[in-house]
Amino acid sequence: MSRVEAKDIDWENLGFNYMDLPYRFTAHWKNGEWQDAGIVEDSTLHISEASPVLHYGQAVFEGMKAYRTPDDSVQLFRPDQNAKRMQSSCERLLMPVFPEEQFVDAVKQVVKANIDFVPPYGSGATLYLRPLMIGTGEMIGVHAADEYIFTIFAMPVGSYFKGGLSPVNFITSDYDRAAHRGTGQSKVGGNYAASLLPGDRARKQGFADCVYLDPIEHRKIEEVGAANFFGITKDGIFRTPKSPSILPSITKYSLLWLAENRLGLKAEEADVYIDRLDDYSEAGACGTAAVISPIGGLQHNGKLHIFYSETKVGPITGELFNTLTGIQFGTVEAPEGWVERIL
Numbered sequence: 159m160s161r162v163e164a165k166d167i168d169w170e171n172l173g174f175n176y177m178d179l180p181y182r183f184t185a186h187w188k189n190g191e192w193q194d195a196g197i198v199e200d201s202t203l204h205i206s207e208a209s210p211v212l213h214y215g216q217a218v219f220e221g222m223k224a225y226r227t228p229d230d231s232v233q234l235f236r237p238d239q240n241a242k243r244m245q246s247s248c249e250r251l252l253m254p255v256f257p258e259e260q261f262v263d264a265v266k267q268v269v270k271a272n273i274d275f276v277p278p279y280g281s282g283a284t285l286y287l288r289p290l291m292i293g294t295g296e297m298i299g300v301h302a303a304d305e306y307i308f309t310i311f312a313m314p315v316g317s318y319f320k321g322g323l324s325p326v327n328f329i330t331s332d333y334d335r336a337a338h339r340g341t342g343q344s345k346v347g348g349n350y351a352a353s354l355l356p357g358d359r360a361r362k363q364g365f366a367d368c369v370y371l372d373p374i375e376h377r378k379i380e381e382v383g384a385a386n387f388f389g390i391t392k393d394g395i396f397r398t399p400k401s402p403s404i405l406p407s408i409t410k411y412s413l414l415w416l417a418e419n420r421l422g423l424k425a426e427e428a429d430v431y432i433d434r435l436d437d438y439s440e441a442g443a444c445g446t447a448a449v450i451s452p453i454g455g456l457q458h459n460g461k462l463h464i465f466y467s468e469t470k471v472g473p474i475t476g477e478l479f480n481t482l483t484g485i486q487f488g489t490v491e492a493p494e495g496w497v498e499r500i501l
């Protein structure tokens with residue numbers, strides 16, 4: 159793949175596609191410590207064929223964005239939360255952690271090195287950052303690797319919804335994404351390999367993705383593809399499921415806080431029963447990539463349940479989206495410690 163130049167990018171028409179930018183950060187774990195940490199130009203990783211990541215999936219990742227503000231500054235949204243979540247994912251897979259302060263500093267270095275690729279304010283586009291850690295070295299037995307590569311690369315991505323938010327439909331899956339005492343809480347590569355087939359089936363049936371139910375009884379909503387679920391009840395409660403197999407979304411916890419403290423709603427983590435969808439007047443999927451995808455309808459057991467509308471966005475969903483993206487792009491006042499200016 160050839161290197162792109164910032165001047166050739168059409169900021170208004172970016173999708174979510176890999177781009178080989180000039181710079182990334184890498185660090186190597188060897189002999190029990192992080193070494194050679196810094197910005198490099200090589201976008202290819204050179205690893206042994208015996209690397210545990212290739213056989214046993216010892217890989218964790220993160221997803222975050224850098225935003226350009228109207229005054230042409232660039233900022234990160236809660237990068238400390240990504241650092242902490244990556245650490246807990248690493249602990250679950252017996253990997254070394256990358257220290258929080260160095261993680262945030264490394265993210266800033268990658269953004270600064272590729273500053274021309276942070277899309278202009280108003281395009282809706284952002285610079286997506288992908289921190290990744292993999293187990294390498296020559297360890298063919300089923301053990302934790304003795305060497306690791308930590309890297310952060312970046313690529314400009316478009317806003318999911320051009321011309322404003324629009325609802326999409328989902329369908330429940332018979333498959334499970336993760337078990338309650340498994341790796342659902344960790345952002346580990348294997349979870350996503352397991353979700354490819356259910357997601358593909360949902361899309362072939364004409365849905366945006368599938369909704370996973372709890373792995374014990376299949377009665378409660380857990381995740382929406384690779385995003386968290388929230389619903390607004392008819393009596394105005396922001397409710398999002400609580401379960402040990404849900405990935406703790408930073409977007410979800412931010413919305414939970416904003417629903418209560420900026421919109422004045424009651425906000426809670428509680429069970430969302432699949433046979434009680436009539437309790438909800440709006441629903442959405444949330445995560446860094448799309449921020450919020452309003453859920454128009456949810457198909458379960460052959461019946462399509464419509465929340466607010468299949469074509470229009472509910473008022474609370476719209477207000478949550480505007481508040482959160484306003485904070486991220488620097489046009490709405492951020493709660494203490496939520497945004498970090500890079501320049």
Ligand SMILES: *Cc1c(COP(=O)(O)O)cnc(C)c1O
Pocket residue numbers: 221345381383384385386405406407408409410444445446447
């Ligand atoms: C990353 C991810 C999310 C969203 O998390 P954010 O921190 O909001 O980006 C939700 N569900 C799954 C399964 C994920 O991997």
